[in-house]
Structures are given as structure tokens and as C-alpha cells.
Amino acid sequence: QVQLVESGGGLVQSGESLRLSCAARGMNFRIAAMDWYRQAPGKERELVARISSEGRANYSDSVQGRFTVSRDNIRRTLYLQMNNLEPEDTAVYYCHTYYRREFWGPGTQVTVSS
Numbered sequence: 001q002v003q004l005v006e007s008g009g010g011l012v013q014s015g016e017s018l019r020l021s022c023a024a025r026g027m028n029f030r031i032a033a034m035d036w037y038r039q040a041p042g043k044e045r046e047l048v049a050r051i052s053s054e055g056r057a058n059y060s061d062s063v064q065g066r067f068t069v070s071r072d073n074i075r076r077t078l079y080l081q082m083n084n085l086e087p088e089d090t091a092v093y094y095c096h097t098y099y100r101r102e103f104w105g106p107g108t109q110v111t112v113s114s
Contacts, residue, residue, distance in 0.1 A: 002026040002103045004095040009108030016085055016112075022078040022095030022105055029076040032099050036069060036080045038091035038110075045094070049080060062088070085112045 008020040020036070033052050039045040049069035051057045057069050068081040078095055090112050095105040 002097075002099055004097065004103055004105035006093060006095050006105045006108040009093060009110045011111045011113065012085055014086055014112055014114050017081070017083045018085065018110060020080040020082065020093055020108060020110075022080075024076045024078065024095075024097070027097070027099045027103075029071075030073040032097045034069075034071060034078045035096040036078070037094045037096050038089075039094070039107075040088075040091040043091075048093070051078070082110070085110075087112050087114045 003025040005023045006020060008018060010018060012018055031053050033050060035050045036048040037045050038048050047060060048063055049057060049059050049067055051069045051071055055071065059067060066084045070079045090110060092107040092109050094107045097103050
């Protein structure tokens with residue numbers, strides 16, 4: 001059974017950094033593309049970053065240049081390094097993959113105060 005568990009969220013001030021982690025179990029992690037999504041209060045869930053199985057990364061315009069997605073296939077862990085955080089980055093961040101079907105983690109809260 002596939003399980004995705006995020007960690008690393010918290011409360012920070014504007015301009016500070018956080019690193020999120022997503023531990024994956026029950027899947028062949030190295031062959032799966034992995035995503036980070038986020039959902040702010042009252043807004044739809046949006047794709048933040050995607051990394052292919054080969055390590056190619058893509059970002060939304062709103063985080064390009066500030067966030068970096070990476071993966072450790074040995075540890076079966078996905079990361080999201082978030083720098084220069086802004087209040088607009090406040091959201092629940094979710095790890096996601098499509099592995100025969102969609103799987104989501106429970107999410108981790110990131111709150112950025114101004």
C-alpha cells in the first residue's frame with residue numbers, strides 16, 4: 001500500500017526558509033514522477049513543483065526561483081526547499097504521485113507571517 005507522509009511545515013516570518021520532506025512507502029519510488037501541491041484557505045489546490053523520475057524539475061510561476069524540488073531515491077524521499085517565503089505561500093502543502101492511481105499525503109501546514 002502506497003503511503004506518502006509530509007513533514008517540515010511550520011510558522012516562519014516573511015523572507016525565511018523551510019524544507020519540506022515527503023517519505024514514500026509501498027511503491028517503486030525511483031520510477032515515479034512526484035509533485036508538491038498546496039492549498040490556501042478558500043482557494044483551489046495548485047501544483048507547485050514537479051520532478052520527473054530522471055530528476056527534471058518544473059515549477060509554477062509563483063515559486064520559480066525561490067523553491068527547489070529534489071529527490072533522494074535511496075531514502076525514497078521527496079524534498080521541497082522553500083526560500084524567501086512570502087505570506088502568499090501560506091497553505092497546506094501536499095505530496096502527490098500517480099502510481100497506478102493517484103496518491104496524496106495528509107499535508108503539512110506552512111504559515112508565513114509578514
